[in-house]
Amino acid sequence: MTTNTRLKYIIGFIAALLVLLAAGRSLLAQIGGEPDGAKSLTGSPRGETGAPAENESSGGRFKIVIDPGHGGKDPGSAGASGQWEKDSNLALAMKLYELLKADPLFEPRLTRTDDTFVELADRAQVADGWGADALISIHGNAFEDASVAGTETYYTHPDSLRLAEAIHGKVVAALGFPDRGVKEEKLKVLSLSEMPAVLVEPGYLTNAAEEAFMLGDGGQRTEAEAIADGLRAYFAGSGADPSAAG
Numbered sequence: 001m002t003t004n005t006r007l008k009y010i011i012g013f014i015a016a017l018l019v020l021l022a023a024g025r026s027l028l029a030q031i032g033g034e035p036d037g038a039k040s041l042t043g044s045p046r047g048e049t050g051a052p053a054e055n056e057s058s059g060g061r062f063k064i065v066i067d068p069g070h071g072g073k074d075p076g077s078a079g080a081s082g083q084w085e086k087d088s089n090l091a092l093a094m095k096l097y098e099l100l101k102a103d104p105l106f107e108p109r110l111t112r113t114d115d116t117f118v119e120l121a122d123r124a125q126v127a128d129g130w131g132a133d134a135l136i137s138i139h140g141n142a143f144e145d146a147s148v149a150g151t152e153t154y155y156t157h158p159d160s161l162r163l164a165e166a167i168h169g170k171v172v173a174a175l176g177f178p179d180r181g182v183k184e185e186k187l188k189v190l191s192l193s194e195m196p197a198v199l200v201e202p203g204y205l206t207n208a209a210e211e212a213f214m215l216g217d218g219g220q221r222t223e224a225e226a227i228a229d230g231l232r233a234y235f236a237g238s239g240a241d242p243s244a245a246g
């Protein structure tokens, strides 16, 4: 009887010890495991949705919409030689597109690739819908007085001023045309764009000398390179670094 009772006590004591041990282990597991669990619940998914979203917005590249002004039924201005603005706009835009496409910093897109008419609102929508980082509208200037010449760059929203200045400075330096300045004007394609948007008028098509430059292959290449340089200068100074993100 006594051995039996003793055995019961010993068994009871061991059972109680095991219960305590088990409880202690689960408590330790809870204390030790919770911080990791919390990390994987809050830290990781947040980080995962945040980082790729940033990458996806640029694909590691700055999205640039190039908008060749006019097209189709809207020919734009007639130059000194009688050629239409819409054609030289498109030729310059295509050259700029090729330059940006070859640059790992950029991903370009055109609002038109041939002689078609595109509404101004639809041009801005290409950039807004895509979530572009910048819109560059390409035009050629015109005036009744053929002696008027020079480079002008337009912007509408104040947050586009720095981009306008960056591009304007490079175009003026590369072309050597008179510097007619960066100008603020309410232009539909710019005002509807939700990102920095500028309209570039490298020169006056109604000025024979500037038109000859703007219609020539070499001149258009110089213009395209200057605009691309302006974009590089602007985005290099923006603090964003898509190559590091991607």
Ligand SMILES: [Zn+2]
Binding pocket: 069, 070, 076, 077, 085, 139, 140
């Ligand atoms: Zn125009």
